[in-house]
Amino acid sequence: MTLKDRIQEALKGALKRRQSVEVSTLRLLLSEIRYAEIAQQKPADDSKVLDVITKEAKRRRESIDAFRKGNRGDLVAQEEAELAVLMSYLPKQASREEVVTAARQAIEAVGAKGQADKGKVMAQLMPQLKGKADGKEVSDVVSELLATR
Template sequence: MSLKDQITEDMKSAMRAKEAAKLNTIRLITSAIKQKEVDERITVTDTQVLAIIEKMIKQRKDSITQFEAGNRQDLADIEKAELVVLTAYMPAGLSDAEINAEITAAVSASGALGPQDMGKVMAILKPKLAGRADLTAVSVLVKVALAPKV
């Protein structure tokens, strides 16, 4: 079963169980998927669905930070509830050791010699780690790995 089909089934079960908060979040996911399909005239793949969900997760995290800074805990709680539903669709995250192993393999595969080769390394890592690791944190680790050794 594709991820898109799983989301549709979860939406039906949330309707039956009358879980309003979960249903609203799943409808947001479905809406974002349909928007992408209409805009680009494609049928989305699981990878594209994961990218959509990952973007939504990032938006929720940013919103939570902003709401908490503005003393709006009520809105932050809503965003946190949506975040829980969204993260349920993401694959299991990689451990730090697994991420470092992937970085080491990508550095050697690309023949990277220094910070100027970071783009090559990230191009190899991005498809492998998308949805399984925070790519912003990975880029920091790649910078450290490519930094000149003193």
């Protein structure tokens, strides 16, 4: 069963349980997956579906930050509920320590000497952490580690 099929089955279950937040989030997610399929003119495989889920989760995190700055607690709660639904379909997220360890290994493998080599390190690191860590967090960790070199 593909990830897209699991999402469709979860939508059916959420409809039966009358879980409005889950239903709306999964419908939006399936819509984005269909849009991605149309854009690439072929059915989405699991890695493409993961990319879509990751993109949607990132949007929710950005919205949560914006709503917190605007003192909109009601919208923060809504976005956090949607983010929780999306996170249930992503692989287990890597801890900061795991990201730091992977970043150190990538820095050693590339032989990075400073901030100028950040792009090389990120190119080596992101395929390993795809879907497991937020790109901004990985970028921050790499910047911190390269600053000490």
